[in-house]
Amino acid sequence: xxxxxxxxxxxxxxxxxxxxxxxxxxxxxxxxxxxxxxxxxxxxxxxxxxxxxxxxxxxxxxxxxxxxxxxxxxxxxxxxxxxxxxxxxxxxxxxxxxxxxxxxxxxxxxxxxxxxxxxxxxxxxxxxxxxxxxxxxxxxxxxxxxxxxxxxxxxxxxxxxxxxxxxxxxxxxxxxxxxxxxxxxxxxxxxxxxxxxxxxxxxxxxxxxxxxxxxxxxxxxxxxxxxxxxxxxxxxxxxxxxxxxxxxxxxxxxxxxxxxxxxxxxxxxxxxxxxxxxxxxxxxxxxxxxxxxxxxxxxxxxxxxxxxxxxxxxxxxxxxxxxxxxxxxxxxxxxxxxxxxxxxxxxxxxxxxxxxxxxxxxxxxxxxxxxxxxxxxxxxxxxxxxxxxxxxxxxxxxxxxxxxxxxxxxxxxxxxxxxxxxxxxxxxxxxxxxxxxxxxxxxxxxxxxxxxxxxxxxxxxxxxxxxxxxxxxxxxxxxxxxxxxxxxxxxxxxxxxxxxxxxxxxxxxxxxxxxxxxxxxxxxxxxxxxxxxxxxxxxxxxxxxxxxxxxxxxxxxxxxxxxxxxxxxxxxxxxxxxxxxxxxxxxxxxxxxxxxxxxxxxxxxxxxxxxxxxxxxxxxxxxxxxx
Amino acid sequence: xxxxxxxxxxxxxxxxxxxxxxxxxxxxxxxxxxxxxxxxxxxxxxxxxxxxxxxxxxxxxxxxxxxxxxxxxxxxxxxxxxxxxxxxxxxxxxxxxxxxxxxxxxxxxxxxxxxxxxxxxxxxxxxxxxxxxxxxxxxxxxxxxxxxxxxxxxxxxxxxxxxxxxxxxxxxxxxxxxxxxxxxxxxxxxxxxxxxxxxxxxxxxxxxxxxxxxxxxxxxxxxxxxxxxxxxxxxxxxxxxxxxxxxxxxxxxxxxxxxxxxxxxxxxxxxxxxxxxxxxxxxxxxxxxxxxxxxxxxxxxxxxxxxxxxxxxxxxxxxxxxxxxxxxxxxxxx
Numbered sequence: 027x028x029x030x031x032x033x034x035x036x037x038x039x040x041x042x043x044x045x046x047x048x049x050x051x052x053x054x055x056x057x058x059x060x061x062x063x064x065x066x067x068x069x070x071x072x073x074x075x076x077x078x079x080x081x082x083x084x085x086x087x088x089x090x091x092x093x094x095x096x097x098x099x100x101x102x103x104x105x106x107x108x109x110x111x112x113x114x115x116x117x118x119x120x121x122x123x124x125x126x127x128x129x130x131x132x133x134x135x136x137x138x139x140x141x142x143x144x145x146x147x148x149x150x151x152x153x154x155x156x157x158x159x160x161x162x163x164x165x166x167x168x169x170x171x172x173x174x175x176x177x178x179x180x181x182x183x184x185x186x187x188x189x190x191x192x193x194x195x196x197x198x199x200x201x202x203x204x205x206x207x208x209x210x211x212x213x214x215x216x217x218x219x220x221x222x223x224x225x226x227x228x229x230x231x232x233x234x235x236x237x238x239x240x241x242x243x244x245x246x247x248x249x250x251x252x253x254x255x256x257x258x259x260x261x262x263x264x265x266x267x268x269x270x271x272x273x274x275x276x277x278x279x280x281x282x283x284x285x286x287x288x289x290x291x292x293x294x295x296x297x298x299x300x301x302x303x304x305x306x307x308x309x310x311x312x313x314x315x316x317x318x319x320x321x322x323x324x325x326x327x328x329x330x331x332x333x334x335x336x337x338x339x340x341x342x343x344x345x346x347x348x349x350x351x352x353x354x355x356x357x358x359x360x361x362x363x364x365x366x367x368x369x370x371x372x373x374x375x376x377x378x379x380x381x382x383x384x385x386x387x388x389x390x391x392x393x394x395x396x397x398x399x400x401x402x403x404x405x406x407x408x409x410x411x412x413x414x415x416x417x418x419x420x421x422x423x424x425x426x427x428x429x430x431x432x433x434x435x436x437x438x439x440x441x442x443x444x445x446x447x448x449x450x451x452x453x454x455x456x457x458x459x460x461x462x463x464x465x466x467x468x469x470x471x472x473x474x475x476x477x478x479x480x481x482x483x484x485x486x487x488x489x490x491x492x493x494x495x496x497x498x499x500x501x502x503x504x505x506x507x508x509x510x511x512x513x514x515x516x517x518x519x520x521x522x523x524x525x526x527x528x529x530x531x532x533x534x535x536x537x538x539x540x541x542x543x544x545x546x547x548x549x550x551x552x553x554x555x556x557x558x559x560x561x562x563x564x565x566x567x568x569x570x571x572x573x574x575x576x577x578x579x580x581x582x583x584x585x586x587x588x589x590x591x592x593x594x595x596x597x598x599x600x601x602x603x604x605x606x607x608x609x610x611x612x613x614x615x616x617x618x619x620x621x622x623x624x625x626x627x628x629x630x631x632x633x634x635x636x637x638x639x640x641x642x643x644x645x646x647x648x649x650x651x652x653x
Numbered sequence: 654x655x656x657x658x659x660x661x662x663x664x665x666x667x668x669x670x671x672x673x674x675x676x677x678x679x680x681x682x683x684x685x686x687x688x689x690x691x692x693x694x695x696x697x698x699x700x701x702x703x704x705x706x707x708x709x710x711x712x713x714x715x716x717x718x719x720x721x722x723x724x725x726x727x728x729x730x731x732x733x734x735x736x737x738x739x740x741x742x743x744x745x746x747x748x749x750x751x752x753x754x755x756x757x758x759x760x761x762x763x764x765x766x767x768x769x770x771x772x773x774x775x776x777x778x779x780x781x782x783x784x785x786x787x788x789x790x791x792x793x794x795x796x797x798x799x800x801x802x803x804x805x806x807x808x809x810x811x812x813x814x815x816x817x818x819x820x821x822x823x824x825x826x827x828x829x830x831x832x833x834x835x836x837x838x839x840x841x842x843x844x845x846x847x848x849x850x851x852x853x854x855x856x857x858x859x860x861x862x863x864x865x866x867x868x869x870x871x872x873x874x875x876x877x878x879x880x881x882x883x884x885x886x887x888x889x890x891x892x893x894x895x896x897x898x899x900x901x902x903x904x905x906x907x908x909x910x911x912x913x914x915x916x917x918x919x920x921x922x923x924x925x926x927x928x929x930x931x932x933x934x935x936x937x938x939x940x941x942x943x944x945x946x947x948x949x950x951x952x953x954x955x956x957x958x959x960x961x962x963x964x965x966x967x968x969x970x971x972x973x974x975x976x977x978x979x980x981x982x983x984x985x986x987x
Contacts, residue, residue, distance in 0.1 A: 087829050088792050116895060126682065126915070126963070129895035131789065154961060259725030267698055267726035318695050321726075325693065395714040395962075485700070490747060569734075576714050576731050594730050607873040608733070610711045610962055613894045 046627075053624030056617035057383035059376050062146040062158060062368040064345050065117070068096040068138040072352075073130050074146060074158050074345035075119040076368070078613075082111050085133075093135075101135035118614070120156035124355075125347045128155060129613050142369045145234040147342070149357060150364040152393060155611065157357065159342035161367075162232070164240025165212075165356075167201050167337045169226035184224055195236050196229040234367075237340055241365060244338050248359045255331045258324050261584070266320045268585045273313040277306045278481035335360035387621065391578045396601065397609045401622060405629065406580050407493070407573070407595035412562045412633060414497035414591075415504065419561075420554050422501070423508030430509070431516045432538055444513075451506035459567025462499030467491055467571060471592075487592050491572030493581045494591035499571050500564060504557035511556065515549020516542055551641040555634050562630045565599035573597040575604050598626040682915045684956040687969040689987035691952030693723045699942040700728040702748045705739030706846050707870050708781065708889040709752035709927050715958045720949055727942065736846025743932055744768045749943055751930035754781065754846030754889070755853075765932075773930045777975045778950050780965040782890045783851055783923040784899040784913040786878045792827060794898030797910030800922060802826075803855045803902065806836055806885060810859035822883065839877040839886030840865040847871065851887050854923055887923075891963030918965050927964065931979065938980055947979055948987065 064074040085105070093101055104112055114133045122128055149157035170187065172180055184200060199212040203223040212228060231240045280303045287295040338359040346352040363386070366379060390400030434440045471488035479487040488494075519542050527537040543550075565573070574594045581593045602622050609615040701720060703713045710733025717729040732738070732748075739751035740761040756775065757765075765773050785803060787794055798806075802825060804813030811818070819825050823832035840861060841848040852858065868874045871888040878884035879896035890913055893899060901910035904922050911920045918924050931947070933939055939947070949955045956966035967975075973983045 083790065084830075086790070086792060086831060089790075122961070127895070131895055259722075263726040270698065321695060393718070395711040395718070486747065574730055574732055575710065576717065576729060579728055607868075607870040607876070608707065608710055609872055610891050611894070612872045612876055612892070613896065 049620055049624050049627065052617065052620035056621045057380050057387070059148070059366065059368055059371060059379050061142050062148060063117070064141050064143050064146060065132055065137055066139040067132070067136040068100070069136075071136075071348050072346040073117045073119050073132055073348065074143075075117040075130075076148070077115050078118050078129070079116040080113060082108075082113050084110050085112050096138075097135055101133075104135050116613075118156065119347060120158045121344055121347055123154050124344065124350070124353060127347075128611050130348070143345075144369055145238075145367055146345070146369055147238075147365055148368050149342075149362050150398075151357070152361050152363060155394070155398070155614065157342070159344045159355070161234045161237035161241070161340060162343050162354065163341040164231040164237040165228050165339045165341060166231075166240070166244070167226060167228040167339070169201070169333075169337070181224060184227055187227055195233075196231045199228045199230055200224055201226045201228050238367060241340060241359065241362075245359055245362065245365070248335050248338055251331050251335055252360060255328050258328055258331075262324055263321065264583075264585065266317050266324075270313055270317045273306070273310040275481045277303065277310050280306055282480055332360070388625075392576070395609065396575065396605055397611055397615050397618070401596075401598065401601060401625065403578050403580060404596040404598045404601045404622075405625070406582075407577075408562060408598045408626070408629060409633075410581055411493060411497050411500065411568075411595065411597065412558055414494070415500045415561050416554060416558060418498055419501040419504050419508055419557055420550070423505050423553070423557075424512050424550055426505075427509045427512035427516060428538060431513050432534070432542070447506050447509050451510070454566075455503055455564050456566045456570075458499055458503045459570035461502070462495055462567060462571040463491065466495040466498055471495065490592075491570065491574075491594060492592040493572060493595045496568050496572040496595070496597075497591075499567050500561040503564065503567065504561045507557045507560060508550075508553045511553025512546065512550050515546035515553070518549065519545045548641050548645050551637060551644065555637045555641075558633050558637065559630055562633065563599060563626070565597070565603060568597055568600055573600040575600075575608075598622055598629070602626065682960045682965060684953055684960065684966045685969045685972075688951060688953050688956055688966075688972055689983065691723070691949050691954050692987065694941070694945060697724045697941045697945050698726050699940075700730060701750065701942065701946060702730045703750040703752055703929075704732045704734075704742035704748035705750075705752040705930075706736040706754045706927070707733045707841075708736075708754040708845075708847055708891070709733065709778075709929070711891070712779065712927065712959065712962045712964065713750070713752050713929075715962055716946070716950055716955060719954055719958060720946055723949070724945070735842065735844030736849070737844040739930060740765060740773075743773060743930060749931070750946070753928045753930055754925070755850045756928065757930065769932065769934070771935055774933045774978050775975075776929045776931060776947060776950070776979060777926040777967060777971055778929050779927045779956075779959040779967060780918055781925055781927050782913045782918055782921045782965070783847060783854075783887055783925065784890045784893065785855075785902065785923075786875055786884075786886050786888060786893070786897040787900055788878060788882050788884055789896050789898050790882070791822075791898060792831065793822070793825060793900055796826065797901035797903060797912075798825065799903045799906050799908065800855055800857075801906065804857060804859065807838060807840070807851075807861060807865065807887075808856045808859040809862045810856075812857035812859035813855075834883040836885055837881050837883045838862065838865045839874045839881075839884055840867055841871070841874060841888070842867045842869060845871075847888060850925055851923070855887070889927075889964070893963065915965055933979055944979070944981065947976070948981060951976055951983070952987070 060076040060078075062074060063077055064072065066072050085101075090098070090101055090105070101112070112133060112135065114131050117130050117132055118128065119125065119130050120128065143160070145160050147159060147161055149159075151157060168187075170180075170184060175183060189198070199214065201224070202211045202213050203225050212230070213224070231237060280299055284296055284299045284303065287299060336358055339356045340359065340362075342355055342357055344350075344353050344355065364379070364382065366375070371379070387400045388405070389402050391403060392401060393399035430440060430444065434443075467488075467490055471486070471490065471492075474488040475483060475486055523541050523545070524537055527541045532540065572594050574596065577594045577596050579590075579593060581590050581595055582588060583590070602619055605615045605622065606612075606619040701717050703717070705713075710731065713733065714731050717731060721727055721729055733752070736753040736755055739748070739753045740757060742748040743751040744765055751773070753775075757773065762772050785798065801811075801813035801815040802819060805811050805815035805817065805819040806825065817824070819836065821832070821836055822834045825836070827834075840851075843849075852861065866877065868877060868886075871892045874886040874888045875892045875894055875897055878886045879894060885900075890899070899913040901912040902922050903910045909920075911917050911922065913921060929947075929950070931939070931943055938944065951967070951972040959966045969983070976983050976986075
């Protein structure tokens, strides 16, 4: 028997730790910078990127038969030594804009040369995913204001500025406006006469070292301006928009009142309301003019930042993707989230990079349809939902359990209720989701909308999925856990204690409050821990009552009334499902799934630890108060 | 390169290279140059609420991200659980865009008409090729299948007229170690527009086999096939990864096998438009929010996003025609 029980425990432990270990390893390694490898195949194709995976497989005869020359020999040698098995590697080659491909498999027998070029750089960009290439030059353009100068005078002025002593190592070029979709062209100052429509000049720092130096010098500054731009886009416009919407709603509210009064035939009220409406309408118009002016101002500020930021660019040469020739391409510093020469990094720099990626993951909003960027809105949504759920379910569950245990007389009815509660725990969670959608959103929410938010209809406010409805649905789902745990805890309080309390003259409620509840509290909190663990990990019902793929607006922000429980929200569990099974670039998204899973487990563990800490504190506090 | 640029000859070369590469000639797929650039207008606010197709889910999200860049005050909510969820949401007013990867069925359009008195407008936003995916090592990706063969693999009814059921790769024309490998079929759930499209075009309106493993998303079909040596499945071309191959398809026995390449979209038998339905009352203009969103879709920036998500951008002519249906003149209104 010892062996049987011990064995069962060992298997359990092995499975739990195995799972945790897998998630931990995969999750933590996602953000670690890998070296960039460049492979040249014996038929002259070139791939450069990070090796993300490799596998052994048995190539079929027709694959081998199609090979020729050197490759055939290499393949035969490999297959002979490997007993029919061959090895291949998956390169993350990026450069999707050029190749329409994020990843490429390369067989070992194809490889002619494998190296880690010193200056191979990895670019994480705001759009189009990763870029791999060699830095060629750093370009800092300055556009000069014509200021009413004649063409001749402007040219002279440009040439004068372009001939000013350049910073060390840099070459000065004139910049001309390009034709078609070419934004700018660089022109040698001595050729200025031939170039048309000059607009400014540029410092060109050539060479990998100089380009990398230029990047490090200016990237932080460009990033800061981008942050300013985001602030403008989010907070300032949000504020203006809110004011405008409030003014519009006010007009609409009065209009609704007028309609109501007209229906009832209250003419005097109608006239009074008409005056109010005219006033509100005027105010709305004023706000709209003000808002348009503000938006235009913000727009021009954003444009100024964009122009300033697009002055800083880097020229890259790609390694040549597959059969393609190496290509030169400009990358704006503004589009680059992070860039590093992967093969030159020291351990300290790698650690810094690792940290900075985690920071982005935890604090930023998602980008590129959730496949990149951070998960902050999802973290916020998960924690907020779990907390609201606990606040709703614990008092409710505890009261219900107290009635069942302390007040209700035992009988068939009580047993039936108890059985029903226990059965509720066995109902599939999706059923709760359907109930939440049908009851909370479509019945309760729709009625709230009609009573309080009539002005916003037909756009539903509470009549759709949202944070509050999701929390309440999960509260229902976890209710049985709390009731059962509380009942057990309350029934574990010895009857002698209750009788002692009665003997001292205490009433029933006094006894419950002073004697039963304090002793049962740790048990009740254990129920809460179980409820949190169950609720935070639940996804299926949430998909019906408010969790969505993208909702960067948080349910709490700086706009009145500050808390917006009606908003849709993002949830880590749903995010895992979305990134894992819905993303276009599923190969690149896979590691993100593990990382997000790790994060979700971490958050649930933190919430549980906080509750356990609370329980221990309460235990200590009440331990002294007992007999 | 540092020193070489100092000489005028190579510098001219350098400039030439810059001029060429400053615009994306290197890309295989290009956005029609005649499509207009998007320019922001004033007075756009509200919520972009999109409910519908899973194939278009990422595309809608990417467009919405672009839209939010231009109009930061706009709020965005995107749901994509399948094309069948689009019409009810449009009818209830729970969404203002209904992305669908198949045209609305008559019943759905009638339901809409019953509620509003007119039919919804379909906007043709991008072109997709429904690819038949197999494991990356499967040699069928080099040869190809005919549609009747595809029908015999996926369908129990074989309305395509293929003589016998195909249950292993040998019956589909492979030999060697592949010959005895049973085919394992992946597909989408019935709420999906891709499910409906494939049923109509590749199954000749027949029924799927019971052995199809129905997946909740396009990406899960591709991932399923990627990890199953004998696997076959279908999904939009945008979901292709390095772990799967696409099968060239021929319309009928003896026809040409057309690979699912971007430049062959015109001949590919399973090409389709990705649609976004909107509720537009005939004779009335769209509100600024929806009008500008649709204008963004057909701008250079919007169609770039199509390329980024792995689909094929529409031409100027298609854009002009479909924009006219929602009351936007492509030449005058940008």
